[in-house]
C-alpha cells in the first residue's frame with residue numbers, strides 16, 4: 001500500500017525547534033488525525049511536509065523515495081495537496097471557477113461534483129455568497145479535483161460551528177475512501193477521532209501519544225487528556 005512516511009522530523013522557526021522527532025505513516029485510503037493543543041506545532045509540521053517551510057532534521061518519503069529536498073511545486077506534482085488554515089477560496093470567482101482552477105476540464109469538474117451534491121446547486125454562484133461551511137466544501141472540492149495522493153487538512157473547522165463542520169466529515173471520509181491518505185489536523189478532537197482510522201497527539205513540540213488506532217484513543221479520555229498535557 002502506498003504511504004507517506006516521516007521519520008524523526010524536526011521543524012524549526014526563528015529561535016529553535018517548534019516540533020521535534022516526529023514519526024508517522026500516512027497510508028493511502030486512511031485518515032490519520034493529528035491533534036493537540038494550540039501552539040503544539042501541528043501547522044508547522046504540515047507546512048514542512050508540503051514544502052511551505054523547510055524541515056530542519058529527519059526524513060520525508062513516499063513509498064521509500066525521499067522528497068526532503070523537493071520544492072513545494074515538486075511535492076504538489078508528486079501528489080501532496082495542502083489545505084492551509086483559513087478559507088482559501090477566491091471570493092469573487094464562482095464555485096465553478098474556483099474548482100476549475102484544479103479540475104481544468106468539464107468532465108473532471110463533473111466527476112468531482114458527484115461527491116459534492118450541495119455545491120452542484122450553487123455552481124454558478126459567486127463564492128462570496130456561500131456560507132462558511134459551503135465555502136469549505138469548495139476548498140475541499142478544489143483540493144480533490146487536483147487528484148492528490150495525500151491531502152493535508154489544517155483546521156478546516158476554524159470559525160465554523162461543530163454542526164456545520166459535521167457536514168464536511170462525510171466528504172472527507174469519501175475522499176479517503178477514494179484512495180487518498182488524509183492527514184487531518186483538527187481542533188474538534190472528538191469529531192476528528194470519530195472519522196479517523198489512526199490518531200496521534202502532539203503537545204509542546206513533541207509527540208505525546210504515538211500513532212495508533214483512533215478508536216483506542218477516543219475510548220480512553222484520561223489517556224487523551226494526559227497526552228494533551230504533554231504525555
Ligand SMILES: Nc1ncnc2c1ncn2[C@@H]1O[C@H](COP(=O)(O)OP(=O)(O)OP(=O)(O)O)[C@@H](O)[C@H]1O
Nearest residue numbers: 013014018019036037038039040041042043044045
Ligand atoms: N511564522 C512563524 N514564525 C515564528 N514562530 C512561529 C510562526 N508560526 C508559528 N510559530 C510558533 O511555532 C509554534 C508552533 O505553532 P504552530 O502554529 O505550528 O502550532 P499549532 O499546533 O498548529 O497551533 P494552532 O492550533 O494554534 O495553529 C508556536 O510557538 C508558534 O508561536
